[in-house]
Amino acid sequence: MELVTIPRPAHLGRWIFRIALGLAVVLFLTSAIVFINPGNVGVLIHRTGGGVDPRPLPVGYRFRWPILEEIVEYPVYMQTLVLTRSDREGNAYNEEINVNSVEGQPISCDVSLSFELDPSKVPFLYSSFRTEIRLITHGFVKQAIRQALQETVGRSEIVNFLGKEKAQAVRTTQEDLQKRLGPYGFLVKQFTLNEVRAPESIVRAIEAKNTMAQEALRAQNELQKKQFEAQQKIIEAEGDAKSTLTRARAQAESNQLLAASLTAPLVEYRRIDKWNGQLPQVSGQATPFLNLTK
Numbered sequence: 690m691e692l693v694t695i696p697r698p699a700h701l702g703r704w705i706f707r708i709a710l711g712l713a714v715v716l717f718l719t720s721a722i723v724f725i726n727p728g729n730v731g732v733l734i735h736r737t738g739g740g741v742d743p744r745p746l747p748v749g750y751r752f753r754w755p756i757l758e759e760i761v762e763y764p765v766y767m768q769t770l771v772l773t774r775s776d777r778e779g780n781a782y783n784e785e786i787n788v789n790s791v792e793g794q795p796i797s798c799d800v801s802l803s804f805e806l807d808p809s810k811v812p813f814l815y816s817s818f819r820t821e822i823r824l825i826t827h828g829f830v831k832q833a834i835r836q837a838l839q840e841t842v843g844r845s846e847i848v849n850f851l852g853k854e855k856a857q858a859v860r861t862t863q864e865d866l867q868k869r870l871g872p873y874g875f876l877v878k879q880f881t882l883n884e885v886r887a888p889e890s891i892v893r894a895i896e897a898k899n900t901m902a903q904e905a906l907r908a909q910n911e912l913q914k915k916q917f918e919a920q921q922k923i924i925e926a927e928g929d930a931k932s933t934l935t936r937a938r939a940q941a942e943s944n945q946l947l948a949a950s951l952t953a954p955l956v957e958y959r960r961i962d963k964w965n966g967q968l969p970q971v972s973g974q975a976t977p978f979l980n981l982t983k
Contacts, residue, residue, distance in 0.1 A: 720755040728766040730808045732815045734759040741816040745808050761815060763822055765806045767878065770826045772834065773799040784831070788839040790847035794891060799884040800834060802866065802877065810874025817873060830870065834880075837865040847891055855882065 725731045731746030737757055746760065753760050771778045774785040774797065786798045806814065806822075818825050841861045845854050863880035870877060 721752055723751050723753055723760045725749055725751055725760075725762060729762045729764050730811050732761045732763060732812050734761065734815075741812050743812050745811050763806065763811045763815065765808050765811065767803060767805050768822075768826075770802045770804070770830060771799075771883075772801070772831060773883065775799070780827070784827075786831075786835050786838055788835070788842045790842055790850060791845060792847060794847045794888060796842060796847065796850070797886045798838065798882055800838070801879075801881045801883055802830065802834060803879040803881075804870070805876045805878065807874040807876055814874045830875070833866060833869045834862075837862045837869060840865065847887060851885060851887060851891075855885075858882075 723731065725746055725748050727748050729748070731751055733742035733744075733746055733751075733753065734740075735742065735758055751760060772784040772786055774783050776782070786800055788796050788798065790796060814825070818829065838858075841858045842850055845858065850858055859880060859882055863877055866880060867875075867877040
């Protein structure tokens with residue numbers, strides 16, 4: 690019969706200590722080593738009073754002292770912020786941008802902003818707001834979009850903003866946003882007005898104006914067409930007149946040449962040349978007349 694050896698209390702304590710030490714090492718390494726994912730940079734925060742380290746941490750495994758330090762990841766890849774009335778895009782609640790034209794007419798806009806973050810400025814961005822990028826974009830960035838768009842639209846009449854000046858307003862707003870957000874590390878790639886909503890009365894007035902403009906353009910085109918056709922007829926008539934005059938002049942010159950060539954001996958010769966030698970058959974005492982021109 691095999692005997693089971695029971696560890697002595699001293700040996701048992703050493704085993705428990707080793708196991709506890711191993712678990713502590715594993716837990717320490719697990720919390721001390723942080724992996725920075727591709728497309729992100731790390732921000733190192735010193736909890737003991739050192740603040741935020743100004744140097745971003747690149748992709749890979751990074752060491753930090755647990756409790757004393759913390760690493761926060763920030764995305765630097767292309768992102769798009771969508772602010773819309775619809776609950777199918779962006780957030781489930783209404784985030785449309787409301788502005789006013791120079792006349793004070795209200796305009797609501799669905800917009801989107803595509804941007805990247807400059808990795809070298811991410812630590813400054815974190816130290817400025819001390820929160821995650823999603824809250825920054827739906828707070829500070831959203832307010833910057835509203836201010837930039839209001840300054841642009843506020844200089845335009847609503848009719849022009851909805852029409853010929855819309856593209857220029859988008860470019861101006863994008864440039865303004867880069868100036869506002871650039872110091873915090875935002876690289877604005879594209880600003881878009883996805884949809885613009887104006888008061889119904891303004892929309893109807895613009896539609897009526899466009900209809901009148903189209904009718905005027907159609908009438909102008911029709912007038913130009915008729916003027917072109919009239920000019921064509923004048924050109925054709927002038928051509929016919931010139932052709933007739935040319936033929937008349939040619940005929941007159943031909944007649945002049947023919948008249949100049951007809952002499953008395955030539956006419957007499959033509960008469961004799963055409964006579965066949967027969968006298969006309971007549972009755973009575975009248976003197977016969979010879980017609981030598983036949």
